[in-house]
Amino acid sequence: xxxxxxxxxxxxxxxxxxxxxxxxxxxxxxxxxxxxxxxxxxxxxxxxxxxxxxxxxxxxxxxxxxxxxxxxxxxxxxxxx
Amino acid sequence: xxxxxxxxxxxxxxxxxxxxxxxxxxxxxxxxxxxxxxxxxxxxxxxxxxxxxxxxxxxxxxxxxxxxxxxxxxxxxxxxxxxxxxxxxxxxxxxxxxxxxxxxxxxxxxxxxxxxxxxxxxxxxxxxxxxxxxxxxxxxxxxxxxxxxxxxxxxxxxxxxxxxxxxxxxxxxxxxxxxxxxxxxxxxxxxxxxxxxxxxxxxxxxxxxxxxxxxxxxxxxxxxxxxxxxxxxxxxxxxxxxxxxxxxxxxxxxxxxxxxxxxxxxxxxxxxxxxxxxxxxxxxxxxxxxxxxxxxxxxxxxxxxxxxxxxxxxxxxxxxxxxxxxxxxxxxxxxxxxxxxxxxxxxxxxxxxxxxxxxxxxxxxxxxxxxxxxxxxxxxxxxxxxxxxxxxxxxxxxxxxxxxxxxxxxxxxxxxxxxxxxxxxxxxxxxxxxxxxxxxxxxxxxxxxxxxxxxxxxxxxxxxx
Numbered sequence: 285x286x287x288x289x290x291x292x293x294x295x296x297x298x299x300x301x302x303x304x305x306x307x308x309x310x311x312x313x314x315x316x317x318x319x320x321x322x323x324x325x326x327x328x329x330x331x332x333x334x335x336x337x338x339x340x341x342x343x344x345x346x347x348x349x350x351x352x353x354x355x356x357x358x359x360x361x362x363x364x365x
Numbered sequence: 366x367x368x369x370x371x372x373x374x375x376x377x378x379x380x381x382x383x384x385x386x387x388x389x390x391x392x393x394x395x396x397x398x399x400x401x402x403x404x405x406x407x408x409x410x411x412x413x414x415x416x417x418x419x420x421x422x423x424x425x426x427x428x429x430x431x432x433x434x435x436x437x438x439x440x441x442x443x444x445x446x447x448x449x450x451x452x453x454x455x456x457x458x459x460x461x462x463x464x465x466x467x468x469x470x471x472x473x474x475x476x477x478x479x480x481x482x483x484x485x486x487x488x489x490x491x492x493x494x495x496x497x498x499x500x501x502x503x504x505x506x507x508x509x510x511x512x513x514x515x516x517x518x519x520x521x522x523x524x525x526x527x528x529x530x531x532x533x534x535x536x537x538x539x540x541x542x543x544x545x546x547x548x549x550x551x552x553x554x555x556x557x558x559x560x561x562x563x564x565x566x567x568x569x570x571x572x573x574x575x576x577x578x579x580x581x582x583x584x585x586x587x588x589x590x591x592x593x594x595x596x597x598x599x600x601x602x603x604x605x606x607x608x609x610x611x612x613x614x615x616x617x618x619x620x621x622x623x624x625x626x627x628x629x630x631x632x633x634x635x636x637x638x639x640x641x642x643x644x645x646x647x648x649x650x651x652x653x654x655x656x657x658x659x660x661x662x663x664x665x666x667x668x669x670x671x672x673x674x675x676x677x678x679x680x681x682x683x684x685x686x687x688x689x690x691x692x693x694x695x696x697x698x699x700x701x702x703x704x705x706x707x708x709x710x711x712x713x714x715x716x717x718x719x720x721x722x723x724x725x726x727x728x729x730x731x732x733x734x735x736x737x738x739x740x741x742x743x744x745x746x747x748x749x750x751x752x753x754x755x756x757x758x759x760x761x762x763x764x765x766x767x768x769x770x771x772x773x774x775x776x777x778x779x780x781x782x783x784x785x786x787x788x789x790x791x792x793x794x795x796x797x798x799x800x801x802x803x804x805x806x807x808x809x810x811x812x813x814x815x816x817x818x819x820x821x822x823x824x825x826x827x828x829x830x
Contacts, residue, residue, distance in 0.1 A: 334783065
């Protein structure tokens with residue numbers, strides 16, 4: 285899968301779960317500090333990425349990811365394994 | 366500012382130091398000593414070796430059916446027999462719970478005693494409890510008991526204000542009953558009531574000396590035992606405390622100055638100042654072999670040393686389970702609850718929530734390694750795995766633990782918090798959107814698990830039908 289498609293779909297999922305608009309989301313956006321994710325939403329976000337990309341990320345490692353850009357790279361590793 | 370005496374450089378390690386010599390997870394945390402204790406008695410330093418408890422025959426005695434029963438409506442005979450049977454199982458082959466005492470006054474008292482003895486357990490041995498009245502001796506003889514407790518109050522509060530006699534008359538009266546016991550071939554156990562408020566030099570020591578003189582005339586199995594009764598919970602464990610409240614000094618005086626050996630000394634405490642358990646342990650350490658207890662500390666007013674706590678203290682001091690079946694503690698608690706004894710939810714070892722956490726951050730620790738927030742292997746020793754209660758503070762970690770426990774999942778099978786995200790969301794919405802202010806009960810969560818996690822419900826629970 286192309287990175288651009290992963291980026292587009294990851295941002296869509298982020299907006300849905302965190303209830304933010306796409307213009308607020310950049311690769312540098314920090315899930316917690318910029319987008320306001322609380323702990324349960326972080327868990328929901330990882331679950332939503334798993335579902336969207338039909339992957340099964342390592343939960344502990346996935347929850348360590350802080351920014352949207354890092355999340356896209358993390359997802360890419362699983363998608364293009 | 367004081368001058369720094371010793372530097373303490375950071376010691377970086379490759380492997381964590383969990384101090385397992387003291388914190389073996391399959392045992393209660395061990396109580397280890399690395400030095401003697403020095404107590405000044407009559408101005409002279411006296412050394413005590415607390416580590417001696419490892420080899421001494423310290424043990425537990427029980428008064429659930431006597432002092433314990435004074436604090437509640439009477440047990441039925443069947444209930445007492447059941448409790449006794451479970452106590453015997455807990456006691457184990459080393460007879461750690463050595464004795465339990467019974468009233469002898471009613472037909473029910475005597476039938477209970479007969480049925481307990483008929484079970485043939487080697488421990489706890491059944492003993493009696495009577496007033497210091499000669500007439501009460503017939504009860505002990507009729508019951509064919511080898512030992513009985515005798516109320517021998519020793520403070521002036523009791524002698525002058527309650528019995529309305531003087532010290533000489535009190536001593537004579539007590540000694541008459543002791544004589545009668547010895548003549549009948551029954552070992553007297555003198556309960557020195559209110560000893561922590563008594564004149565030690567003026568009454569207690571002279572009385573005990575006389576009891577020891579009387580004991581010289583009889584065989585070993587009849588020699589008088591001494592129970593130190595801290596009737597009002599005034600006993601103090603702190604080094605340097607003065608008599609009559611100092612437990613170390615009381616035991617030293619009786620043990621060394623009056624010559625009562627440790628195996629004939631017993632501590633009986635009350636919890637009026639929240640000191641009851643530690644005071645019992647202190648008595649063990651300073652030379653008194655027996656600590657008298659009741660199940661769940663239930664006894665007169667604020668209660669007595671809890672038997673189950675003494676069991677864990679015993680194991681912690683000995684460094685070994687010593688054949689004790691600690692799981693009987695949970696069965697006893699369940700049984701006591703079933704017959705109406707209230708046990709607070711936060712009560713150590715047996716309360717419904719004694720190893721339950723509500724905080725999400727603690728739940729997170731539990732999920733990673735239960736040792737972080739569980740006192741010992743409660744699953745193994747008590748049949749009680751650590752639990753979480755779901756509230757607004759539980760977080761996804763707490764919900765994940767609850768779900769795994771509910772499904773009975775262990776090891777690799779455990780679900781991580783990503784898998785339970787829908788349930789975690791529902792929990793948070795209860796508080797954030799619905800304004801809930803109560804904890805979420807197990808039944809409510811079960812319903813939600815079935816609704817929000819149907820794939821796992823199907824896999825682990827199957828159909829509800």
